[in-house]
Amino acid sequence: MITVSNLSKSYNGVQVLNLENLDIPKGQSFGLVGNNGAGKTTFFSLLLDLIQPTTGYIKNKNVLVHESEDWKPFTSSFIDESFLIGYLTAEEYFYFIGELRGENKSDVDSLLAQFEDFFHDEILGKKKYLRDLSKGNQKKAGIVAALIGNPEVIILDEPFANLDPTTQIRLKQIIKHLAEKQGVTVLVSSHDLMHVTDVCERIVVLEKGEMVKDLATSEATLKELEAHFSN
């Protein structure tokens, strides 16, 4: 689904990301871990054509991301709060995203109905603008918005941060379900090794922009990751 080739990004001669080769097949749940400044968000931003690669390219379903806009209809993402429109209510925001992705109100409503327990009664029908919600609730709204319109690729940056335990567990189920049952390619980054190993079939470790580990998740993965990060 996603092919990365010779991708690098430098700012003023300092390289922050350098990925020679990376293939993410369709329907894989892909986890990205690494300390601060490892290049996770940089990679996601490149994937969404928010920054320009210094060298190389990313292909999303055979579309060259930095040259064509054709990847947009089947790709959705939630990177940070700047993906929310602060002056809308959660419903208005969902409908707006729905309209952009060619879904009508009832399509969106039926999708939202599945996430009732995820929202925990704190998002819908609250008569509050998104900017007035707490960080965690903003995140919930953003993540669900990224699921609207049957995307084939979903990119979530640090989706577990700021969420309460109940929601974290629920989110893990959702992500797993997306990848296994619906064949959606899900890319997730996280600082929480436990969550990533729970959710992702494959985990890539970034360090100072370089890929240092590429693991197929197994029983031993969590131990290996902990060992890697503790020295």
Add this chain to the structure above:
Amino acid sequence: MIKHFLNLEWKQFKRASYFQKGLAIKILLFLAVLYFGGIAIFIGGIMFFGLEKAFPDVDPIVMVNNYLIYWILFELMIRYFMQQLPVMNIKPLMIIPVKRNTIIHYLLGKTILSFFNFISLFLFLPFSIVLLFQGYPVIKVVLWFIAIMCINLSINFLNFLINKSNTVFYGIASVVIVVISLRYFNIFDVTEPIGKLFNGLYNQPFFALIPLLLMLGLYKVNFDFIRKGFYLDGAISKKVKEVEATDLSWMDRFGSMAPFLKNDVKMIWRNARPKQVLMMSFLFLFYGLIFYTQDIYRDMPAFLAFASIFVTGGFLLSFGQLVPSWDSEYYKMLMSQNIPYRQYLESKWYLMVVAVAVSFVLSTPYIYFGWEIFGMIAAGALFNIGLNTFITLFGGALNRVPIELNTKAKAFSNTNGFNPTQLLIALPKMVLPMLLFYIPYKLINFNAGLIALALSGVIGLVFKNFFLNKIEGIYQKGKYKTIAAFSEKK
């Protein structure tokens, strides 16, 4: 302690984003401050002589006192829209071992140095000095001046109360409306008794105590207000507003543009900054009154063309010049969502066209000034729709300054979304219509000028797709730069 505060303040000033902008901006800002300050001093200086000449039988100081109330109301209004209580910055100070009272005194004391307070100072200080030179009694003048300054500061403190509480705002607003309409309909002129009050202030110097006490009282009220609310969820919390939900589904008829248009309407309605701009653009409607009522401009129709552009183009000019900036808070989302750039730009274009059309309808009373004037406005509207919209969108491509949507623009830090390129791009918006009108007018006649101006707009409309494609290309090229600039911390 105060020393630390001042140090922080200096850093805040020096490192503020508007101060770190280019040299050109700094110079412009400096000139603007000089200009307004200079004008105030100048007016203050000549006010005495001007009044003496215009109303030889009335003592200038009496005249000033009679109309002082309007100045006060005007100041209150300007402050309400422009000045903000700098209370947000105290959050980091709340947990440091400093006495709350110290922080609050400091905070309120700081507002005394606000630019707005200096306007009055610059105006009335020279006036008072002139009075002294004219041999008016020293004690009276000095105490009167002090009284005025106390009133000035009272307005300063009153404004924060108005800003914080809706009841105070509506109370004062209705009093103002009643007073003005009473005078307008010649029922009761409140100017006179209030004028007497101020004259009394001058004649009985010890009355100066009253404004002084008033000021201290308002200071105390403010102090208590902040003291009481000195908690995260108190005075410094953002106001959480109930959602004003409006059904905009009738806009769905605009097809693929509808979601954007609906969004823009909500954006304008629910955020402080665009609301301010909307209000300003409404005022532009009255711009014509300045030009059409004066006979000198009748002989300089190029200036009438200039004014006509403003009458229908207020929203276009003030909102449009900040086009991508309005969406700066969530620009990354827009860029990664399923939105072709073209559609985004086109929806903005429609918004501006609709605004021009609405302004045009609202400008029909100008028929009163004759069909020539109204024809000019109509031609100007066509130019606005057909060409100015594109010039404005093009200018937006060069504008990469993020906007905080829900923060009112403050005076002189209002460089949000302002840069020299903006100034350059503003030139053709105003000069071009003047030329388009003036050349055929000089060569042929008035009507030829009108037709040329209107025709240019029509031609622009015909080439709409061509222009939009070009503009899209420019936006596309600057995309990464724009994203980077918008995600910079303000």
